[in-house]
Amino acid sequence: MVAKIAKPAGQPVLPAPPKGGTGGAKPAIADPVANWRNHVTSEAGTRVHPVTRKVREHHGIDIAVPKGTPVQSVKRGTVVFAGEQSGYGNIVEVKHEDGTLTKYAHLDAINAQVGQQVGAGDVIGKVGSTGVSTGDHLHFEVRRGGATLDPRAYLEGSESIAAVDPGPGTSYAGTGGGGSTLSLGGGGGAPSALSLGGGAGGGEAGGVGNNGSGGSYVPPMDAPPPLPADFQFPLDLETLARALGVSVEELKKSLPYIVNAMKEAGITDPNAIIGILATVKTEVGNFQPIAEHASGAEYNGRSDLGNTQPGDGERYKGRGFIQITGRANYREYGKKLGIDLEGNPDLALRPDYAAKILVQYFKDRGLDKKAAAGDWTGVRKGVNGGANGMDTFMATVNKLTASARQNTA
Numbered sequence: 001m002v003a004k005i006a007k008p009a010g011q012p013v014l015p016a017p018p019k020g021g022t023g024g025a026k027p028a029i030a031d032p033v034a035n036w037r038n039h040v041t042s043e044a045g046t047r048v049h050p051v052t053r054k055v056r057e058h059h060g061i062d063i064a065v066p067k068g069t070p071v072q073s074v075k076r077g078t079v080v081f082a083g084e085q086s087g088y089g090n091i092v093e094v095k096h097e098d099g100t101l102t103k104y105a106h107l108d109a110i111n112a113q114v115g116q117q118v119g120a121g122d123v124i125g126k127v128g129s130t131g132v133s134t135g136d137h138l139h140f141e142v143r144r145g146g147a148t149l150d151p152r153a154y155l156e157g158s159e160s161i162a163a164v165d166p167g168p169g170t171s172y173a174g175t176g177g178g179g180s181t182l183s184l185g186g187g188g189g190a191p192s193a194l195s196l197g198g199g200a201g202g203g204e205a206g207g208v209g210n211n212g213s214g215g216s217y218v219p220p221m222d223a224p225p226p227l228p229a230d231f232q233f234p235l236d237l238e239t240l241a242r243a244l245g246v247s248v249e250e251l252k253k254s255l256p257y258i259v260n261a262m263k264e265a266g267i268t269d270p271n272a273i274i275g276i277l278a279t280v281k282t283e284v285g286n287f288q289p290i291a292e293h294a295s296g297a298e299y300n301g302r303s304d305l306g307n308t309q310p311g312d313g314e315r316y317k318g319r320g321f322i323q324i325t326g327r328a329n330y331r332e333y334g335k336k337l338g339i340d341l342e343g344n345p346d347l348a349l350r351p352d353y354a355a356k357i358l359v360q361y362f363k364d365r366g367l368d369k370k371a372a373a374g375d376w377t378g379v380r381k382g383v384n385g386g387a388n389g390m391d392t393f394m395a396t397v398n399k400l401t402a403s404a405r406q407n408t409a
Contacts, residue, residue: 281393
């Protein structure tokens, strides 16, 4: 259940940020859209989903305003994702200096790029109804580590921002020390065949927050391993990041695990590699393993998923680069990887295990061979069961293919 946050007594109502121009100081917290308080149609908390009609957690607030209304970053920060995500439609994500991540979903247009520095009140998009949506509105949510925060309290400037849906474990992303650096490529001369940087790298070690529901603990990770020097793919890290629409730093945290998993599985065909990378982009957007946003309660009693015990739906909801779901799948992939996934389902959030699950899934279903043959529809249906996310998948395939051809021309 969601703890309702009372508005602090005497809390001032912030004015809308200044329109146009650069004159005048912008507020520390800006409105996501002008006059949002009068247009909230759905608060954060448990609700009946307006499309699926199932009871689930709503992790943000919905603000119904006309299509094309400017959407503004609420705080200064860096754009870490700008593109399409399943369910969210067109979305912009901004990482802020206080460690929070704000999300602006269902946009009609995106006016931001990954890596762009934005200030409070800067326009980053326009309201629309893309993704799973019943009409024009902005879905706004706030995250920090493994918790979903109360977006209304955040916007009201409360000094104590309460968690709406905190994860039961702890974040294992480089806390308390800055993390080790990572070199993506050769030691200093010519880059490796993958061309992912030739000198010393600069990324932080880490991964994602534990956002699962099983109560298990995701152990801390060491720095990602170096990429295998003999791995062949004709794109440097910067070009690959641009084609995937993610930041170089985010890519450094997960790519080595995916590359090593592909190498161990003997996947070397360029099209198969493109198919796997495009799948990750389509499924999780920012290339970090995630837990399914919904509680998983809808999977309770699903014997086809092996959910025969009370609470199995929540415990074995989707996690990883692709969303393996159900007790039976956690048991199956745990045995194949030699780890107790059934007993510790949140291990699927570790990027090393998430990468191995992803690649094993491709091999088990022959999706690497379909990709090698250019059967992109077959690849997407093999992952999703239908055409959901096909536009994002194909756009990513085309970008990666065009970049690779240009690099080898």
